[in-house]
Amino acid sequence: MDGTRLLNSTLLTMGLVVTSIPSNTVGATPLNTLASTVKYDGSIFTTRFLSQNSYSLDKLKFNKQKLKTYKNLKKKWDGYDGDEFDEDVIHIVECILSDLTIQPQVFPTSRGTIQIEKYFTDENFYEIEIGKDEIFAYIVTNEEEIEREVEIEELISLLSNLNV
């Protein structure tokens, strides 16, 4: 493939597809190298088809309002030995909620953690417990079941494509 065709092909496919040119091609430019390492993923090529429930500003505000009330809960708030809620935990949950496509239900737990959960179907649901030092996820989809500690970024990625 000559230089011009190579460049044209790269410009056309940049950000969209993987070029067929090996990275050690003689005369390859940095631009070509860039394009050849971009992985095509059809799911992120266009924006997604969103359901009516997606990105509901009202539901997000409602959940944030709920979180705000958790700040006022003192030790033994549940009539037993319920812990207070750390500002950091509330902040983490706020960040997660802002990134979710469909708003879940939010609950306080007696451990001072916050649980967010959403049931779509029996085979499509999640329950996430968010604490100061740990986020524990139980996610069930048609393809897999996840039950382990996760990082925020991974969590958003896992949840963002559930029943959009």
Place this chain on the structure above:
Amino acid sequence: MQKIKYKYKFDDRYNPKFINGAIGGVSPQGEIIINFYLERTSLPITQTFDINKSTGIGQLSVTEPKDIENSFIRYIENGVVMNYKTAKEIHRWLGEHIKNLEKLDITK
């Protein structure tokens, strides 16, 4: 399995523009307005030079507009208005692409 096909129809004048900034915000209707601009240095409308009888065109004497040296142009050709839901999805979509770009190992 049932399928659905989306057709992309392009306007005859379709031609993506290069931009390097935006100005806008939230509208009174709660929508997000983005006006894209291309920022560049100003160019003069006219320039007047002195004529030197012996050497021809001499020094620049007048430039219009007068504030050209301390002004920049932000040329706005396109803008978009979108609701919250679309803005969130575009924001997510853009974030995915930015992450993809940042993952690249250009040393390969």
